Amino acid sequence: xxxxxxxxxxxxxxxxxxxxxxxxxxxxxxxxxxxxxxxxxxxxxxxxxxxxxxxxxxxxxxxxxxxxxxxxxxxxxxxxxxxxxxxxxxxxxxxxxxxxxxxxxxxxxxxxx
Amino acid sequence: xxxxxxxxxxxxxxxxxxxxxxxxxxxxxxxxxxxxxxxxxxxxxxxxxxxxxxxxxxxxxxxxxxxxxxxxxxxxxxxxxxxxxxxxxxxxxxxxxxxxxxxxxxxxxxxx
Numbered sequence: 001x002x003x004x005x006x007x008x009x010x011x012x013x014x015x016x017x018x019x020x021x022x023x024x025x026x027x028x029x030x031x032x033x034x035x036x037x038x039x040x041x042x043x044x045x046x047x048x049x050x051x052x053x054x055x056x057x058x059x060x061x062x063x064x065x066x067x068x069x070x071x072x073x074x075x076x077x078x079x080x081x082x083x084x085x086x087x088x089x090x091x092x093x094x095x096x097x098x099x100x101x102x103x104x105x106x107x108x109x110x111x112x113x
Numbered sequence: 114x115x116x117x118x119x120x121x122x123x124x125x126x127x128x129x130x131x132x133x134x135x136x137x138x139x140x141x142x143x144x145x146x147x148x149x150x151x152x153x154x155x156x157x158x159x160x161x162x163x164x165x166x167x168x169x170x171x172x173x174x175x176x177x178x179x180x181x182x183x184x185x186x187x188x189x190x191x192x193x194x195x196x197x198x199x200x201x202x203x204x205x206x207x208x209x210x211x212x213x214x215x216x217x218x219x220x221x222x223x224x225x
Contacts, residue, residue, distance in 0.1 A: 106156050
């Protein structure tokens with residue numbers, strides 16, 4: 001069964017450092033997403049990406065965040081200057097369209113110290 | 114604010130019984146509804162989705178949708194200890210870009 005692949009599985013970084021989280025969505029999917037889940041809280045939408053551009057972003061997705069699809073397969077989330085409150089599980093997801101489910105990757109646990 | 118609400122539980126059900134999980138949503142423009150299962154420390158795993166009023170069955174799982182009441186439910190028949198997890202309800206919003214909006218999840222424990 002096709003999978004969404006995320007790397008790394010766990011990233012520890014110092015406050016103020018930049019991190020890049022990587023995702024390889026399912027190859028025939030068109031819509032890509034980043035979600036995050038702070039421990040014990042709900043899964044929150046960060047950003048959606050379609051046709052090589054951001055289609056929507058949440059209030060959480062401020063100027064410190066950016067996304068990129070540098071080639072035909074990778075989809076990255078960059079946090080420029082991490083804060084303690086960025087510590088969370090970050091999930092990448094992709095879907096073929098509105099009548100299909102979203103497939104989530106296994107997540108990257110980001111710990112900012 | 115487009116909300117999806119779930120009872121956070123925990124919901125405790127004996128093995129072999131029916132587990133019933135409920136969800137309400139505030140945005141009448143929501144098109145489809147998804148149930149995900151999430152084990153502790155893991156990613157959400159799609160169980161099933163529904164977009165028409167009524168029932169949809171898939172094995173031991175039945176999703177129910179009532180758009181007039183803005184209510185979605187998931188029934189798990191013959192509950193197994195391996196069904197113990199947090200169940201996430203999500204609504205698909207399509208105003209602008211499409212995105213899933215999640216409820217806070219219901220923690221389900223199946224007791225052997």
